[in-house]
Amino acid sequence: MKTPLCPSCKAVLPKLPQRKTKCKACGEYMFVKSTPDNREKRLMTQAQADAAEQAWTDRYEREKVETRAQLMQPALAGDRNAVLRMIANSQDPEELERWWLLLIEIDLAKLARQGVRTVQLTAGKARDRLCPVCRALDQSIIGVGAGARAVMPENCTCSTKGLLSVSGWIKQPNGSGYVDMSAGSTRSVPPRQMPHRNEERAGVSWRFTLVVFGMLFALLAVAGMLR
Ligand SMILES: [Zn+2]
Ligand SMILES: [Zn+2]
Incomplete structure (x- = not known):
């Protein structure tokens, strides 16, 4: 040495x-x-x-430009992973929004190809982070042909974009489960079989537990008074 x-x-x-x-x-x-x-x-x-620092910065910038150049074609052609990587590699808010819109379009088109006619918008746990415009859309139901702006409106002011996602599963009005809105298949599924809604289910069962405890407590109080 x-x-x-x-x-x-x-x-x-x-x-x-x-x-x-x-x-x-x-x-x-x-x-x-x-x-x-x-x-x-x-x-x-x-x-x-x-x-040396500058050389590394230039290197990273060049790599980013190259990655974006490689991803551009597949992303525009509807490759979902390429779009997701473009989102990860973009900083410009306007550009980000365009990629998010394209991603929603891809998802809606896929659901339409699968025969789904109606989708429910859901932000799940992220509901609290939605802007007022998007919060009004959470849990609402749109047609698959409604277009990406039905999921991410022009006047959305969310600081994080893409929180509302689409699914072909629609919650039943009484909250008892979900309906698959695919054409020819409107089978109902109890909530515990739904794959995507962990947080929501947890919320429901938590509330249920609270109600049960509340009733027990009331019963005990009444029993105590009668004694
Ligand atoms: Zn010296
Ligand atoms: Zn929003």
């Missing part, structure tokens, strides 16, 4: 520093960094370290 030298004054160092260290000979800081073209960590001056 080479003798470690201070990158500023070339003084011989007792051992190779593992992190930012001040040189005892010249008082300058030395940094331990690698660059995209040479992954070996080595000692650098402040200026070299800044340049």
Whole structure:
């Protein structure tokens, strides 16, 4: 191994520093960094370290641009995973919204292909994070041909987009279960067989438990008074 030298004054160092260290000979800081073209960590001056940081930033930016270029075609062609990755790789709010709209369109089209005629919008646990416009849409039922703007309206002000999702399952008015709205199949399913609604079911059973305890408590109180 080479003798470690201070990158500023070339003084011989007792051992190779593992992190930012001040040189005892010249008082300058030395940094331990690698660059995209040479992954070996080595000692650098402040200026070299800044340049190395910049090189890494440029590298990441370039990779992001390349990833986006690769994903663009499949995303526009309706590849759901590609759209999801575009969403993960976008920062511009307007662009994000366009990808979310495309994702909703893909989901609605898929449900339509499966023969589903009507879908229910649901945000599940995320209901509290919906803007007022979207909150009014939560649990509402739309036709699969209604278009993406029926799920994400133009005047939506949610800080996180895409919280409302579509499903072909519609809750029965009395809350007893769900109906699959696929054409030719309107079979009912009790809530515990529904795959997607864990949080909602948990909410219902929690409320149910509360009611049961409340009734028990009332009974005990009445029994106590009668004694
Ligand atoms: Zn030095
Ligand atoms: Zn909203």
